[in-house]
Amino acid sequence: MKEILVVSGKGGTGKTTLCAALAALWEDSKVMVDADVDASNLPLLLSPRLLERTPFFAGWQPVRDEEKCTACGTCREKCRFEAIGEDLEIDLLACEGCGVCAWFCPEEAIRMDEKEVGEVYLSETPYGPLVHAELYPGEENSGKLVAEVKKRARRLAEEKGVGCIFLDGPPGVGCPVIASLSGVSLCLLVTEPTISGLHDVKRLAALLRHFKVPGYLVLNKADLAPDLAEEMLAFAREEGLPHLGSIPYDPEVFRALHQAKPLPEVSQAPAAKAVREIKNRLEKILEEVAT
Ligand code: SF4
Ligand code: SF4
Numbered sequence: 001m002k003e004i005l006v007v008s009g010k011g012g013t014g015k016t017t018l019c020a021a022l023a024a025l026w027e028d029s030k031v032m033v034d035a036d037v038d039a040s041n042l043p044l045l046l047s048p049r050l051l052e053r054t055p056f057f058a059g060w061q062p063v064r065d066e067e068k069c070t071a072c073g074t075c076r077e078k079c080r081f082e083a084i085g086e087d088l089e090i091d092l093l094a095c096e097g098c099g100v101c102a103w104f105c106p107e108e109a110i111r112m113d114e115k116e117v118g119e120v121y122l123s124e125t126p127y128g129p130l131v132h133a134e135l136y137p138g139e140e141n142s143g144k145l146v147a148e149v150k151k152r153a154r155r156l157a158e159e160k161g162v163g164c165i166f167l168d169g170p171p172g173v174g175c176p177v178i179a180s181l182s183g184v185s186l187c188l189l190v191t192e193p194t195i196s197g198l199h200d201v202k203r204l205a206a207l208l209r210h211f212k213v214p215g216y217l218v219l220n221k222a223d224l225a226p227d228l229a230e231e232m233l234a235f236a237r238e239e240g241l242p243h244l245g246s247i248p249y250d251p252e253v254f255r256a257l258h259q260a261k262p263l264p265e266v267s268q269a270p271a272a273k274a275v276r277e278i279k280n281r282l283e284k285i286l287e288e289v290a291t
Contacts, residue, residue, distance in 0.1 A: 016036075035150065
């Protein structure tokens, strides 16, 4: 089974547009994954129909049993995060789930329950199954949720005998990206020719090198700043990061986004043509990886 992760140094560089376009163009069976659990956008372009919703638990939260509680105040005194009010109500937004209150309660009136921090979804789309998720506002542990989403996608791909998993990765180089990198066959690094884009490419290239994941560069809106695009390509050559393709600026991309559809579904214009070429090259690379 092959896993193709699409990443970018920041949001808004065309990562999800490329991923949705690959979903529409890839003829073989595949599982699509939105691993950007903090801001899941891929479902917006793939017309999903929700099949399954599973709560995701991570960390702990205290629950006070009013019957057992004698209002001694020890828990409030011991809580270093000032999460317990004068009325002994626990403010779950301030609570860090450390469990100290439960440990010191002389009446064993506080139990620590697993905390629901998000949901994992399985949907069907016209392009195949989609595994996606949502981390509730203010919750942490997005790396754990990414790992869970990947686990579900792999299990589903195995059950269905699917050969490819496409992942729309989280932006940046932090914990969620590292979690999404685990076990992938290759990574498409999408960027635009800007100073910050070049900086992001360098950081991501270092991350891929560290985790020994083969990376391929995709330059979006490459024609808007040819000098910077050339500088990025020069860096990619030095880094051994093959250039998979460039996508020109094309207002058709916005038309596709406006219609909430993958680009190749609404356009045959230059950007759609470039994406098709990227998909063809990717297919060849995966064939070579398989042989
Ligand atoms: S420490 Fe236990 S008994 Fe004391 S106020 Fe807190 S919950 Fe109630
Ligand atoms: S679990 Fe920790 S942070 Fe939360 S209320 Fe208890 S002592 Fe405070």
